[in-house]
Amino acid sequence: MQLQTPDTVWARIEELARQEPGGVVATDGDGTLWTGDVGEDMFHAFLDHGRVDPPAFEGLVRDARAHGLSDAGKGPDVARRIYDAYVGGRFPEERLCELMTWCFAGWTHHEVSTFAHEVVEAGALTSRLHPELLAVVASARAAGVDVVLVSASPFAVVLEAGSRLGFDAEHIVAARATYESEVMQPDVQRPIPYGMGKVTRLRERVGPGRPLYAAFGDNAFDVPMLASAHIAVAVRPKPRLRRQAGDVHGIVELAR
Numbered sequence: 001m002q003l004q005t006p007d008t009v010w011a012r013i014e015e016l017a018r019q020e021p022g023g024v025v026a027t028d029g030d031g032t033l034w035t036g037d038v039g040e041d042m043f044h045a046f047l048d049h050g051r052v053d054p055p056a057f058e059g060l061v062r063d064a065r066a067h068g069l070s071d072a073g074k075g076p077d078v079a080r081r082i083y084d085a086y087v088g089g090r091f092p093e094e095r096l097c098e099l100m101t102w103c104f105a106g107w108t109h110h111e112v113s114t115f116a117h118e119v120v121e122a123g124a125l126t127s128r129l130h131p132e133l134l135a136v137v138a139s140a141r142a143a144g145v146d147v148v149l150v151s152a153s154p155f156a157v158v159l160e161a162g163s164r165l166g167f168d169a170e171h172i173v174a175a176r177a178t179y180e181s182e183v184m185q186p187d188v189q190r191p192i193p194y195g196m197g198k199v200t201r202l203r204e205r206v207g208p209g210r211p212l213y214a215a216f217g218d219n220a221f222d223v224p225m226l227a228s229a230h231i232a233v234a235v236r237p238k239p240r241l242r243r244q245a246g247d248v249h250g251i252v253e254l255a256r
Contacts (some may be wrong), residue, residue: 001234001245001253005123006135009214009254012231016146016213025140025213026202027133029151029158029174031218032235035128036162038161039153039175042119043083043100047076049115053106059186059214063099067091079103093221094152094194101175104188109179116156119184125161132174132256133235134165141166145213148173150225151196173201198225214255220244226251 004012004045017023030037052060052075055202060078065092069081085091104112140147150173151158151163158174175192178185191197194249202212202225215222215229220240226232232251234241245251 001236001242001251003255004233004252005255006132006139007136010136010139013081013140013145013213014143016211017143020211021102022198023213024146024148024206025214025216026148026150026198026212026229027137027216028198028222028225028235029149029161030153031238032131032216032222033133033137033149033165034125034161036123036158037153037237038120038123039097039151041123042059042116042154042157043079043103045119045122046103047082048080049109050076052079052103055105055184055186056103059099059102060107063091063095079148080125082202094192094197097152097175097194098190099187101188101192102177102184102186105110105184107184107228109182109184112154112156112184113160116160117129117217119157119239120160120164125164129165130235132254136214136216136254146206148202148206149172149174149197150193152192152198152221156203173198173205195221196224197230198222215243223247 030195057075064071086096137147148171149162149167155176162172173193176189178187193201214230214231215225216233216235217226217233219238226250232248234253
């Protein structure tokens with residue numbers, strides 16, 4: 001992948017905006033706007049906290065059995081076993097993203113939001129930011145171009161992280177659990193923004209007709225969103241994205 005500076009990438013976006021006004025820029029969060037994964041941060045904090053309510057426990061048992069894993073032990077035991085299976089390649093990544101979203105089933109919306117706030121505060125997010133991409137985001141906003149954060153992590157924690165970078169709820173697309181009377185249920189709204197689901201959910205948010213000037217991502221599950229943009233930009237790309245770079249026409253790497 002050819003390296004391009006933030007100024008060069010912004011100049012390309014700016015030219016597209018002159019030619020076809022009204023478009024948007026989309027960016028992944030974990031690994032792209034910041035180092036690390038706030039969804040995993042929240043999940044591991046959840047395991048350490050130890051509160052797994054009955055609806056979540058039933059969901060964990062269901063997923064463990066479906067993938068040939070033991071359902072022995074308490075809720076955190078089953079959840080850790082599933083996570084270890086994911087690390088070992090025996091549990092699908094998209095399904096884990098869903099699980100990390102609904103694992104708070106039984107908690108109220110307020111409880112989940114408060115917990116997400118505490119996780120982001122403890123995670124020192126401001127020390128993990130990627131300034132090269134933030135420079136492009138700042139230029140886009142200054143020019144009146146909408147920037148949308150698209151993440152497969154749970155909405156509550158993405159909102160907490162994104163709000164520190166100027167993203168409000170209207171400019172965040174993330175995995176959402178289902179709620180009944182303010183209580184989380186052990187299920188999610190599908191598709192979550194993972195793989196092609198990123199494109200589907202982004203288009204639902206911004207509308208099908210608006211041009212996607214540029215998309216930024218760091219991993220293989222960002223490929224469909226990257227491929228759907230006029231300008232595809234890899235940010236500190238993971239090996240999996242480098243291996244699939246040939247699937248994205250004209251992809252460039254953002255220089256630090």
